[in-house]
Amino acid sequence: MLRHDLPASLVVFLVAVPLSLGIAAASGAPLMAGLIAGVVGGVVAGAMGGSVVQVSGPAAGLALVVADLVSRYGWPATCMITLLAGGLQMMLGVLRVARTALAVSPAVVHGMLAGVGVVIALSQAHVVLGGSPHASALENIVGLPGQVAREHGEAVLAGLLTLAVLIAWPRLPQRVRSVPAPLAALLSAAAAAALLGWEVTRIDLPASLSQWSAPVWPQGDWHGIAGAVVLVALLAGVESLLCSVATDKLHDGERTDLDRELTAQGAANIVTGALGGLPVAGVIVRSTTNVRAGARSRWSTVLHGVWILLFAVGLGWTVAFVPMEALAALLVFIGFQMVNVGHVRNLHGHREVPVYVATLAGVVLLGLAEGVLLGLGLAALLALRRLTGVTVRARPEPCGRRWHVLIDGSLTFLGVPRLTAELRAVPAGTEVDLELNIDFMDNAAFEAVHAWRQEHERGGGTVHIDELHDEWYTMAASGARLFPAKTPPRIPDRWWLPWSHRRRRGRAAGVPAPVRHPAQTAPDDLMAGATEFHRRTAPLIRPVLHGMARVQQPSHLFITCADSRVVPNLITASGPGDLFTVRNIGNLVPRRGMTPADDSVTAAIEYATGVLGVRTVTVCGHSGCGAMAALLGGKGTGELPGLDRWLRHGGPSLARFVADGVSGTGHAEGGTGEGHGDGGGDGLGGGGPLDRLCRLNVIQQLDNLRTHPRVDRLVRAGELELVGLYFDIGTARVHMLDRTAAPDAAPTATI
Template sequence: MRGAGGAAGSSPGAGTFRADFTASLVVFLVAVPLCVGVAVASGVPAELGLITGIVGGLVTGLLPGSSLQVSGPAAGLTVLVYEAVQEYGVAALGVIVLVSGLLQLAMGALGLGRWFRAISLAVVQGMLAGIGLVLIAGQLYALADAKAPSSGLDKIFGIPELIGDVAGSSDSLTAVAIGVGTILVLVFWPRFRQGAKVLPAPLAAVALATIATVSFDLPVARVEVKGLLEAIQPPGLDQVTQMAEVGVIGTILAFTLIASAESLFSAAAVDRLHDGPRTDYDKELMAQGAGNAVCGALGALPMTAVIVRSSANVFAGAKTKLSRILHGVWLLVFAVLFPSALGIIPVATLAGVLVHAGWKLIPTKELLPLWRERRGEAIILIVTAGAIVITNMFEGVIIGLLMSVAKTAWETSHVHIDVKGRDDAEDQPIKVRVLGNATFLRLPKLLDELESLPRERVVELDLRGLRHVDHACEMALATWTERHNAVVRHAETADEDTKVPA
């Protein structure tokens, strides 16, 4: 299905305005539960998620880059934000996001946006899968109104104990029923096409769960509301000084790289959904950077382009970027006029929304075909996801990238040895020609093949057929040849010395 795309900067006519206005309402209805849910799961006030959504519409939405892509707080960064908040506090979040935004602006200005397309897809899918697993594991606790352990492994290993606690508590069972009901609505609501056109599945699920909770006065935890202005926490001098810490620097780099990669991969996916102008990756990276810089100055959550909101925008018939700007306006109106509406939403239903979102981050359909066709890529995906669960987001992605580079280096290091003269007379040298790309990764294979040559024959090694040879490989081959021939010549000299004169 493809939506029509219009020029990002053209003045919309009546038909275009009507389409953008309608699409903006659809995106707004999708964005509200996701903004609030991501904020709660990140361990920050719910209003901060709305602030990021507002900035995504009014700031990033106004800038050039991608005309129909919509930005806001994303489930993909939830785990990283939660870890940062637990480690450094909510107050430090602003400076981390601010510096990340400035780095994105710099990278876009330097023309680095298009290079993000060179990141291994297996690493990106593994990153999203790892995020999804940790997100699901953490939200299972929120689903039961229980406190989640801090690390990914503890969350997973603590699930059996959680099940036992839930089974013995009627209040926990009630919360789980609300959360599971939310997931079921999210799964089955889109099948009712007429209803889905009127009310997006996330809003329908949250609305039904909230109505049930209020109607029956169910004993479940509700979202805490502080108010929009009270939630804003601009970074201060104390937070700026934290930037000297190694951990904070690593977190900033993780925010920058992951948010940039997720946004630009989302842009590529959204471009396939419509026939309008293609994304300018450098400008889009700068737009994301500007949005994150503003979010950081307000102490809000980091933003990325979000495929759920973006696809809803396209399928709702959006023509220009006006739709995403208006969606930011509606979020602002809602946050200012109806903040108390957030206080009646059960936490369990937001957990259900994020469990569903986490599951969609895991490439369940692609994994088996990938395993059959490109097993190396599948292994990188699985290892990256597992490393994120075991360690943390940043280290897991680094492990995945290193594996991807090693795999590429291994696959491009094709080397072949052509041996001539093996069956010639013993006083004739064996001529060995090495072809292809010789790197240290293939050095054991090369040396094994050379060692299999007759030890009593001189070897002439020809490296002119190599397209590439690294220093380690060149030195090792030269050293082997020199030592081998030295041994042969020494043996020949010894034989001459031991001959008895006739």
């Protein structure tokens, strides 16, 4: 294990030393306090922690808090606050409440860290430019143009060189980048300043060590002191726990015990506070470096702390060669890196960017605590809005004499204005189907719905209420006592999943599938499926089937392929009684009088148009059709004579495909996508020969339908419509084809 952890610990050590010194400088603490925190974070938190690869130490996210505490109470009192915060963290860890910290919105945490980064960068930019930082971020922003315009000395070159190395380092060859960028930047600035004789501000680490003193009790209002202890404990604890969760995603080893990790962080803060170090927290930069360097156990973290201790004792004098301006430039770079664009991108998908921006702006303009509280408040408001959100849609049915109203979500008093506005759009005297798909309804919402229903029915209309989720309205109308809790959502039926997927979903993680003989699979699946139908679906659909038990009245004749991946009712969202379905290999419609004769499809066409009175005949093809692949191959199966005879009915499609290619009328390279024979792309324009033939085959079958006299007569009379559909299996999209256009042209509609 050490053959992996030893080199990883050296890499983390080289990253940790400059960062520890820089964070100490940004915090207004003695520089040695940063190294002490690095040692304690590595040895104590690393040995006791619940994460095997997380690296703890001084964190940039706490720099503003520490700087404020130092200016308010002094450095020795700040150490006591750190010690007390560690005790609070240990108590919370023992009480096993660590997972509660994960309830804090990541948008608030990332916004806080980004705000801290901006504040650090703004303040240290003044140091890089030869000035002094102001008391607030706003003053630093206002004063920065004037600072830039001033005359600068040679010290500025050290800072600019540091920034240049940090920016360029990721673009250098891998062999060069084996040296950590912060270390390379500081070494470059120190070497340049020494060789060129630049007048720079030097770091005096021995003087920093002489500033050490024992922790003392803070003087001042105890409310402020208690608040400072809680703030340090919570910020350091939340940052450490979130870092642990993020680090777990980077390796395949043992997962983090969050309560143990929080207890270890508390112990480390007690020790670092007693020794005069900065507060300790899990740090994502060092933890990520540790994982990428190949660390396998907590020995890497512990050893990196040992290396920092040996450096501080034996090589601390080397720090005097590092210009303070270079250290400030490193902090400017770290500050801007804390504004992570990747986090903003992830939050955008969940509509939490306003929380991130509000927290960042609050930290920069108001202060750390104020910004965090602002972010938490906005996150709570947005969560409340989502939890009580409701969708109300009132639309007329195609006939115009009936309206459909859908109310979806949590129906509370907050949604009453929108609810009443939509319901007012329903004309008086109409028949209304009101669907309530709600998980909660309070009294104000019930009264609004009930009053509208009574008024509508008094005006001559009717209201049919169908509660899809739970009977909130029915219970309220009957005077039954309602429980305040929301109804838990029902687990959706996965009837559309293949049997194999449902078996896999139903098994517990790590439980192997039962071994079954292949001959037993199909009967078992069919019986299990029938049992599931009886248990879940039959009670819901029984009233519908009972009403159509004696007669069927489908509106569509649907001709499609026998391919098992094409499920007509699934891709058209239709139910029992909607489709009169014919399935065969290749979704073929034999032309009238073609040999060999086949009356099965003809019989279905005659029965659907002559007896059932369907108004639409649809031919649906699909991507990667095996029948069309056989036609393109041009060879019979030999061993399947029946299939060979049947595929002769695809001859007109193949002839049309060949003629289209010879004449150049097709648009094989145009269209709207890149369909492929394996079902990829959108299956329309630009596909390979197989998918072009699949689409053209649908158009040809529509023409074949017109060879049947009854169909042709009904189409001419406007009593029957022929429709071509194409199902792209890879993208699960259904497209409507235009039979008058070239086969590779764009569809008339994407359904």
